[in-house]
Amino acid sequence: MPSAPTWPALITTLIEGRHLSVSESTWAMRQVMRGEATPAQLGGLLVALRASGETVDEIVGFRDAVLEEALPLDADPRALDIVGTGGDPYGAVLNISSVASVIAAAAGVPVIKHGNRGASSASGASDVLTALGVDLSITPERVAEVLRETGITYAHAALFHPGFRHAAATRRELGISTLFNVLGPLCNPARPEASAVGVADLSRVPLMVGVFRTRGATALVYRGDDGIDKLTTTGHSHIWEVSRGAVTSTTSTRSSSGSHGLPSRRSSARAWSRTRR
Incomplete structure (x- = not known):
């Protein structure tokens, strides 16, 4: 034994x-x-x-x-989560996943976004939503009701995973990307059927893809070749599609939008949120 x-x-x-x-x-x-x-x-x-x-x-x-x-979230799992690992070299200058979630919901896709406050980045989704005036202290029951009423809701990790608080101080003191950066996108308490996940660290892409394959989930995993956990506008983006246990990969080039790349300094959640109002 x-x-x-x-x-x-x-x-x-x-x-x-x-x-x-x-x-x-x-x-x-x-x-x-x-x-x-x-x-x-x-x-x-x-x-x-x-x-x-x-x-x-x-x-x-x-x-x-x-x-x-985790605390249970009784919501229809036929929904999408859009999230990123954080931990990129720019300190997650922009929390694009929050805006992308709103756009997807406006297009008619049910969204159950899962996120937390920044630990290895400057602006976690919870930081941005707090700056925008969103109440993150509502009950799990109300979180599910908001999805039914509006087509989009937010599962604040600190609410549904109270045990994360036991790791918060250690994560902050280490100040490096850890397994929690990979775990966050995989631990949505509603367990939605579809996910779109940005991964900053290329070495962790096989992990994310592998876990989605074991679940038989539908997912898009992507990263920019400039090291961000997003589809980039400054170079190439690499995308892995997971569906029914199969994985296909593609590469997209940046648009001719004339973008000038990412700023090198961090932007606060509050300053960034003002640009979204």
Whole structure:
């Protein structure tokens, strides 16, 4: 009979260049979400995973634990989530996914957007929506009602995943992209059938695509070759379409819009939100 997982054993496994199983990953993230992991244990896990590179099995295990601990969102899953990993070299200058979600909903596509405040970026979706005056403190029941009434709603990660608060300080102090950047787009509590996900780190694209394949989900995964988790206007964008377990990839070129590239400094959520009003 295998022994129960322990933090020293799991971190040693990663340091030695091996990887965690789905069940080991689920155990570790369950400890984090329940507040039973210390900051040192969580920090060790995040750094070791970043050094070794996460696997699809590890991300599946982490995702399963997060969804297991989540508050339920009783909404029609025939909807779309548009989200990005953050963690790009520009500090997520613009939170485009929030605007894209509104545009998609206006075109008649039901949208259940999932997001949080920025941890490795300057303007998370929750920061932008707060600056725009959106009340993020409504109940899960009201979140579902808003979808039925308007065709779009927002699942604030801090509301549906209260266990994330146990990782917040460690993530901020590390100040690097971690497994949570990959997890966020995969942990929408409504589990919508379709996703459009921007991935800043090219090495993590196979992870995202692999997890969607294991779910049999429909998804578009994309990134700009300038390193942003968006379809870029400054170069080429690479797009991976996942449908019924199959993956196809395409590359698109920038439009002739005359754009001058991304600004190098960060924009605050409040300043950016003023341009959207």
